[in-house]
Amino acid sequence: MTDEELKALEKEVRKLKRVSQEWASQLHDLVEDRLPGGYADLPGIAQSTYDACKAWADANDRLTAATAATTE
Incomplete structure (x- = not known):
């Protein structure tokens, strides 16, 4: 994997982590503020x-594998 591909994968992982945290926040808000009605x-x-x-x-698994492959 090239350095550019590795950096792109790192960026994707960061983006996906942010998206997952946003969904987790919505789930938390639902539980805290809108249940049982919602x-x-x-x-x-x-x-x-x-x-x-x-x-x-x-x-993240792909990034871990790619990082391990580049250090070998």
Whole structure:
């Protein structure tokens, strides 16, 4: 992997982490401020939070593997 590709992957990981944190914040706000009345929103926000966290984890795993490969 080239330095440019590695930097692009690092940028993607940072972006995905930010997105996952934003979804987690929405989930937190729902739990803290809108339940039990907003219960209908729970499945959608929870799924979006899960998907965002999974996307971050997958990208982070790729970054970890790429970083390890460059140090070998």
